[in-house]
Amino acid sequence: MITTLITGANGEIGHSLLETLSSQPDRKIIALDLAPLGDALARHVHVHVQGDVSDPNVVAQLDQHDIDEIYHLAALLSTSSEKNPEGAHNVNVNGTMGLLMMARRIGTRTGKAVKFLFPSTIAVYGMKSIEEKNNAGAVTEFEHLQPTTMYGINKVYCEQLGAYMSDRFGQLTDERGAKVLDFRALRFPGLISATTVPTGGTSDYAPEMIHAAAQGKAYACFVRPDARIPFMAMPDGVKALLDLAAAPMENLTQRVYNIGAFSPSAEEIAVKVKSAFPSAEITYAPHPQRQAIVDSWCGDVNDSAARRDWGWTPDFDMERAFNEYLMPIISQVYAG
Numbered sequence: 623m624i625t626t627l628i629t630g631a632n633g634e635i636g637h638s639l640l641e642t643l644s645s646q647p648d649r650k651i652i653a654l655d656l657a658p659l660g661d662a663l664a665r666h667v668h669v670h671v672q673g674d675v676s677d678p679n680v681v682a683q684l685d686q687h688d689i690d691e692i693y694h695l696a697a698l699l700s701t702s703s704e705k706n707p708e709g710a711h712n713v714n715v716n717g718t719m720g721l722l723m724m725a726r727r728i729g730t731r732t733g734k735a736v737k738f739l740f741p742s743t744i745a746v747y748g749m750k751s752i753e754e755k756n757n758a759g760a761v762t763e764f765e766h767l768q769p770t771t772m773y774g775i776n777k778v779y780c781e782q783l784g785a786y787m788s789d790r791f792g793q794l795t796d797e798r799g800a801k802v803l804d805f806r807a808l809r810f811p812g813l814i815s816a817t818t819v820p821t822g823g824t825s826d827y828a829p830e831m832i833h834a835a836a837q838g839k840a841y842a843c844f845v846r847p848d849a850r851i852p853f854m855a856m857p858d859g860v861k862a863l864l865d866l867a868a869a870p871m872e873n874l875t876q877r878v879y880n881i882g883a884f885s886p887s888a889e890e891i892a893v894k895v896k897s898a899f900p901s902a903e904i905t906y907a908p909h910p911q912r913q914a915i916v917d918s919w920c921g922d923v924n925d926s927a928a929r930r931d932w933g934w935t936p937d938f939d940m941e942r943a944f945n946e947y948l949m950p951i952i953s954q955v956y957a958g
């Protein structure tokens with residue numbers, strides 16, 4: 623039996639991950655979220671803790687379980703974090719630190735390394751100008767790490783915190799010399815789900831545009847037509863988390879991995895949306911702050927380390943994401 627904790631279980635990735643994990647045998651799932659879980663999610667979960675990940679009382683409740691792996695998805699996304707930087711720091715940094723300490727305690731108690739899967743983001747990159755962004759091309763994990771947002775700063779720090787705790791602190795303080803914490807991070811692009819719409823992110827214009835068109839609603843895109851960042855279909859995001867979790871430790875040459883799928887401009891997304899929904903009404907009303915955030919993120923990622931170390935390859939390029947995942951499912955969602 624594998625005991626798995628999912629924080630932020632009610633969020634977009636949480637929904638898809640829970641559905642996928644629940645079909646696997648011998649899994650005890652503990653879900654943490656601020657909000658109650660809907661009936662559809664609750665039936666996949668063995669223990670539901672409702673509360674804030676940065677609350678020590680909540681962590682104390684979770685600590686009672688001998689957890690084998692943690693998918694720490696709870697976070698304030700980029701636009702929400704700009705509006706509430708202190709709250710973002712509390713959830714994104716203090717919440718992560720509390721869970722890392724808990725993982726270390728559990729690993730020490732059980733004598734087994736707790737796997738800690740951390741979704742990081744392309745928000746860790748910080749391009750100073752469009753020229754720098756265009757010249758950078760597909761960035762590796764180690765360049766342009768000067769984020770301009772609270773969220774990006776929180777995430778790049780927690781990547782390093784997790785790596786440090788895992789490589790040094792986790793081992794040195796365990797009397798048996800055993801490894802007690804196994805931290806692994808993925809830098810996610812903007813994720814697009816057919817069944818849920820994100821809130822509080824800055825890559826939200828792509829899913830918002832698609833879901834608006836599917837409902838016959840007009841959409842004013844909050845970035846310029848030429849804005850370009852990497853995106854990925856949600857099933858590939860979940861696959862990446864599970865594949866990284868399953869990779870043998872000895873194959874991993876780094877703690878943090880880029881993963882890529884496709885990198886369209888907002889206009890290229892709009893063209894695809896209009897070909898699927900010919901009556902879609904899409905206009906552009908760039909929001910200065912949100913546009914600046916998207917301009918600061920990379921236009922593409924180099925994910926060759928993930929491909930080499932744990933066999934990462936996306937199932938969905940843009941064509942397949944639209945034709946075989948988004949369009950068939952989204953039409954059903956709104957028809958229902």
Ligand code: AKB
Nearest residue numbers: 699700743823824825
């Ligand atoms: C956001 O827009 O904040 C997120 C992200 C790219 O990490 N979707």
